[in-house]
Amino acid sequence: MKIILLILLTIQTIFANTTFTNEENSVFQEDAYKQLNTQVEDDTFSSSGLDYLNEEDVKTVPTSKNLYLSYIQFPQNIYKNQRFEISIKALITTEDFDRIETRFVDSKNMNVLNPEQAWMAVDNNSFENRFYFKAYEQDFIMPTFQVLLYKNDQLIDFAYLKPKDIRFSKLAKGDNSFSNVIASELILNTYKTKQYNNNELLTIIDIDAKNSNLEDFYLNDFSKDQGISSIEDEYPEQHLLYYVVAPIHKKRLNFTYFNTTSKSFQRISIPLELENELVSTQTDLNPNSSNLELYKKVALLVLLLIFIILFIWKRKKSYLLVILILIIIAILNLMPNKKAVLKNNTMVYILPTNKSTIFYQLDNFKNVEILNKKNEFIKVMFNNNGNKVIGWVKEDSFVKN
Numbered sequence: 001m002k003i004i005l006l007i008l009l010t011i012q013t014i015f016a017n018t019t020f021t022n023e024e025n026s027v028f029q030e031d032a033y034k035q036l037n038t039q040v041e042d043d044t045f046s047s048s049g050l051d052y053l054n055e056e057d058v059k060t061v062p063t064s065k066n067l068y069l070s071y072i073q074f075p076q077n078i079y080k081n082q083r084f085e086i087s088i089k090a091l092i093t094t095e096d097f098d099r100i101e102t103r104f105v106d107s108k109n110m111n112v113l114n115p116e117q118a119w120m121a122v123d124n125n126s127f128e129n130r131f132y133f134k135a136y137e138q139d140f141i142m143p144t145f146q147v148l149l150y151k152n153d154q155l156i157d158f159a160y161l162k163p164k165d166i167r168f169s170k171l172a173k174g175d176n177s178f179s180n181v182i183a184s185e186l187i188l189n190t191y192k193t194k195q196y197n198n199n200e201l202l203t204i205i206d207i208d209a210k211n212s213n214l215e216d217f218y219l220n221d222f223s224k225d226q227g228i229s230s231i232e233d234e235y236p237e238q239h240l241l242y243y244v245v246a247p248i249h250k251k252r253l254n255f256t257y258f259n260t261t262s263k264s265f266q267r268i269s270i271p272l273e274l275e276n277e278l279v280s281t282q283t284d285l286n287p288n289s290s291n292l293e294l295y296k297k298v299a300l301l302v303l304l305l306i307f308i309i310l311f312i313w314k315r316k317k318s319y320l321l322v323i324l325i326l327i328i329i330a331i332l333n334l335m336p337n338k339k340a341v342l343k344n345n346t347m348v349y350i351l352p353t354n355k356s357t358i359f360y361q362l363d364n365f366k367n368v369e370i371l372n373k374k375n376e377f378i379k380v381m382f383n384n385n386g387n388k389v390i391g392w393v394k395e396d397s398f399v400k401n
Contacts, residue, residue, distance in 0.1 A: 066094040067149055069161040072128065077167045079258065082182040083113065083132055083213050083235070088161060090119065090127045090147055097157075099150040100127065104143035105160075110135040112143070113235070132235060134213065138168055171258050172265070176220040181257040183212030184236075186266065193272050194350065194359070200245050201272055202350055203253060204229070207240045211260065214238040219255055222246055229351070230372065234296070243351060246272055300330055337369040341399040342380070348391035352377035360384075360391060365399065 072087035090100065100119045104112050113132040122128050133142070142163035149157040172178035189206040196202035207214065215233070217240060219226060226244035246253065253270040304326040311319035348360035352374040372379035377392040 065157065067092055067147065067157040067159045069145065069147055069159045071161070071164070074164050075166060077169065078135055079182055080136065080168070080170045081134060081180060081213055081216050082260075083134055083211065085130055085132055085211075087128060087130045088145060089122075090129075090159075092125055092127060092149065094149075094157075095124075097149045097151050099153075101148045101150065102129065102131075103146040103148070105146050106141065107143035108139065108141035109137040110140045110142065135166075135168060138170075140168065142166065172256070175256070177254055177256050177267075178220070178265070179255040179257050180216040180218050181209065181212055181214060182260060183209040183214075183257055184259065184261045185210040186212065186257050186259070186268075188268055188270070191270050193274060195274060196245050196350070196356075199248055200225075201248055201250070201274070203244050203246060203270065203272060205240075205242045205244070205253075205270070207242065209238050209240070211236045212238050212257075214240040217242055219244055219253070221254070300326065304330060337371060337381075340368055340370055340380075342366045342368055342382075342393060342397055343399055346393055346397040348380075348389070348393055349377070350391060352379070352392040356392070360389065 068091040070089050070091070072089050074086055075084050078084050092100075102115070102117075102119075104115060111134050113134060115131070117129055117131060119127040119129045135142075144163060145161040147159050147161070148155060171182070186207060186209045189208060191203060191205050193201050193203045207217075215228070215231060215238075217228070222244050223246075226242070229241040229243050231241070232239040244253065250272055253272055254267065256265045256267050258264075259266045304323065307319050307323050307326060310316075311323060342362055342365065344362060344364055346362045346366070347358045348362070349356040350359050366382050368380040368382040370378060371381055371390065373395070374392075376395050378395050378398075379390065379392055381388055381390045383389070
């Protein structure tokens with residue numbers, strides 16, 4: 001009897017210290033949060049990575065896994081300030097989502113140049129994206145890709161893609177002729193040299209390049225009186241107008257760029273020779289006459305024609321909406337430059353600076369086309385005895401209507 005009583009007392013003690021609940025935690029929620037923490041540990045995330053997804057976010061993710069990431073293209077070697085491309089693929093095994101978001105976790109000494117790039121559907125389940133990067137220092141760290149699926153702004157799945165190792169190199173250390181440009185192709189279109197003042201010459205350089213970083217172009221052998229006049233960036237193609245002021249005794253302008261196709265330095269040499277015609281009489285200095293602008297306009301018209309044919313064939317209202325949008329864009333792009341009238345005695349400058357050489361002064365009122373604006377200067381084009389003249393005038397030089 002004493003034994004039975006002892007057993008009953010033991011059972012009562014056990015149940016007295018136990019709390020029962022009807023609420024049961026989801027096994028997947030625990031596994032999902034465990035998966036997140038495991039990924040963070042494996043990919044050596046810092047706390048900034050955890051800020052994107054917390055426990056409450058993960059609890060909303062369904063039990064099935066629908067998002068898988070992989071690399072399509074990843075470079076093995078890069079150079080300082082080089083633009084390089086990384087392509088990734090997302091395999092999505094569900095159609096029940098309306099948004100894909102990409103985040104870049106824990107990078108250092110590098111930039112993502114197109115972080116908002118939209119994903120492109122390859123087929124029903126596959127999506128691809130291309131991101132462009134620049135790294136600046138030896139100790140740079142590539143970001144981990146964090147891709148999230150949403151439905152009605154509700155997180156439904158997420159995945160991480162850890163970066164691979166990339167070798168980093170610096171080019172042309174101590175070589176003053178290196179222009180800082182790394183490109184798969186660089187073409188010198190044209191150049192013009194004119195008298196800037198009694199002791200210096202002004203040279204304008206027109207360059208096209210592919211897979212390049214023309215925004216970093218710099219000539220170390222010359223003074224700081226140089227810079228970008230204009231740059232068009234439709235990566236992987238770029239178009240650059242660059243000006244540099246050189247001593248009058250300088251005979252050539254030499255620079256090199258690194259060609260990623262041949263993996264060698266290519267040398268460009270420009271003779272600094274004065275010419276009789278004005279530096280601005282060249283239509284190549286008109287930004288609206290560049291090859292890139294021409295290609296964009298042709299592509300726009302071809303795209304418009306395709307959708308017109310599709311509308312005639314399919315008779316879908318959505319095609320008509322696209323046609324109307326393309327027509328508006330075409331009108332805006334194909335519209336001629338604005339016209340204006342310059343005052344008598346207006347000074348025309350070579351560059352948009354007050355210290356620039358005045359190469360022309362109007363002797364009467366002149367009709368001009370407006371090409372561009374930079375600070376308080378306006379770039380204009382007009383006819384002078386049958387020649388097209390392009391230069392900069394101050395914005396208060398125009399006749400008011």
